Amino acid sequence: MDNLYSSNRRASAFYVAPMMEITDRYCRNFHRVLSKRAILYTEMITSAAIVHGDRERLLGYENAEHPVVLQLGGSDPIQMAEAAAIGEQFGYDEININVGCPSDRVKSGRFGACLMAEPELVAECVATMRSRVNVPVTVKCRIGIDRDDSFEPFERFVRIVATGGCDTFVVHARKAWLDGLSPKENRNIPPLRYEYVDQIKALYPDKAFILNGGLLSHEQALDSSRSLDGVMMGREVCSNPWLLTQVDHLYYGEEKDQRSRFEIVEQTYPYIESQLGSGVPLGRIVKPMLGLFHAEAGGRLWRRSLSESMWLDGAGLQELQCALDTVRQTADKLASVRP
Ligand SMILES: Cc1cc2nc3c(=O)[nH]c(=O)nc-3n(C[C@H](O)[C@H](O)[C@H](O)COP(=O)(O)O)c2cc1C
Numbered sequence: 001m002d003n004l005y006s007s008n009r010r011a012s013a014f015y016v017a018p019m020m021e022i023t024d025r026y027c028r029n030f031h032r033v034l035s036k037r038a039i040l041y042t043e044m045i046t047s048a049a050i051v052h053g054d055r056e057r058l059l060g061y062e063n064a065e066h067p068v069v070l071q072l073g074g075s076d077p078i079q080m081a082e083a084a085a086i087g088e089q090f091g092y093d094e095i096n097i098n099v100g101c102p103s104d105r106v107k108s109g110r111f112g113a114c115l116m117a118e119p120e121l122v123a124e125c126v127a128t129m130r131s132r133v134n135v136p137v138t139v140k141c142r143i144g145i146d147r148d149d150s151f152e153p154f155e156r157f158v159r160i161v162a163t164g165g166c167d168t169f170v171v172h173a174r175k176a177w178l179d180g181l182s183p184k185e186n187r188n189i190p191p192l193r194y195e196y197v198d199q200i201k202a203l204y205p206d207k208a209f210i211l212n213g214g215l216l217s218h219e220q221a222l223d224s225s226r227s228l229d230g231v232m233m234g235r236e237v238c239s240n241p242w243l244l245t246q247v248d249h250l251y252y253g254e255e256k257d258q259r260s261r262f263e264i265v266e267q268t269y270p271y272i273e274s275q276l277g278s279g280v281p282l283g284r285i286v287k288p289m290l291g292l293f294h295a296e297a298g299g300r301l302w303r304r305s306l307s308e309s310m311w312l313d314g315a316g317l318q319e320l321q322c323a324l325d326t327v328r329q330t331a332d333k334l335a336s337v338r339p
Pocket residue numbers: 017018019020021022043044071098099100101140172187212213214215232233234235236
């Protein structure tokens with residue numbers, strides 16, 4: 001069946017990375033206004049929370065967000081399969097297992113990056129989950145977890161996890177050092193080794209490998225992933241979400257997006273109004289928009305004006321409109337002094 005989701009998973013697919021406290025439903029709705037085709041991720045949600053918690057709060061989302069991947073944290077195959085089945089019932093297009101998060105909390109729960117040392121358990125999770133759901137079950141991992149810089153442990157991980165039926169690996173192409181670095185340091189300090197992802201693809205050409213980590217532009221992403229199946233960008237999309245407006249053209253061959261940033265903001269109004277009407281504070285809805293005018297005339301004023309007003313009691317569309325007016329005035333002023 002060739003639906004939007006499967007056609008999005010062609011060569012050079014583009015994913016927005018899962019990010020805790022960032023890629024919530026409000027963020028994904030904004031990203032969807034910027035790109036119809038980018039594949040979006042939830043934040044990581046633990047299998048225990050889904051099985052025992054408030055499912056609607058954890059998993060609820062808007063239809064417009066598709067294609068969207070649910071990322072799970074956990075390592076109990078039965079519970080992971082149960083959580084995957086619940087995710088499938090909610091309509092998620094893919095279920096992904098987090099094997100890359102290095103935080104101590106996650107490590108003490110025996111999931112995230114420490115599972116790089118337990119490929120047999122990850123394979124069992126994949127197999128058990130696949131026995132319960134029809135949507136793809138994929139893995140997001142690192143290239144290793146210790147200070148040994150060799151390729152072999154990564155190859156072994158992929159080989160064993162593939163036996164569970166995983167056919168797509170998203171690879172954050174640096175090791176996680178679990179002996180003292182904070183999660184933030186673990187996203188910056190261990191060196192990036194994109195060549196390991198090329199090497200693994202050459203060994204397993206039938207598996208899909210998505211490159212992630214330190215990608216700062218589409219040019220770099222496309223150039224670094226020539227032999228691969230797609231790319232994933234995280235932090236750069238947060239600081240410069242405008243990047244997403246080029247995705248449909250560059251990765252999926254659609255017409256160039258001609259919209260202005262002003263038009264994009266205005267296109268978010270109906271969604272924002274509906275969320276405000278349900279009692280969601282403006283700040284939660286528009287936080288992902290703070291970087292929209294990144295490096296543009298008036299961009300700093302936009303960020304300042306919006307971040308000062310968006311959490312005020314009763315803040316609504318007028319605050320957004322006001323921030324937009326400040327950018328427009330700055331841009332007009334600049335245009336009038338240009339020769
Ligand atoms: C604030 C933040 C939260 C993150 N949360 C998750 C998460 O929930 N699950 C996950 O697999 N990775 C998480 N990551 C890692 C990203 O998905 C990504 O692998 C990493 O940032 C490297 O990609 P980038 O250099 O394009 O940002 C997080 C990263 C950041 C910055």
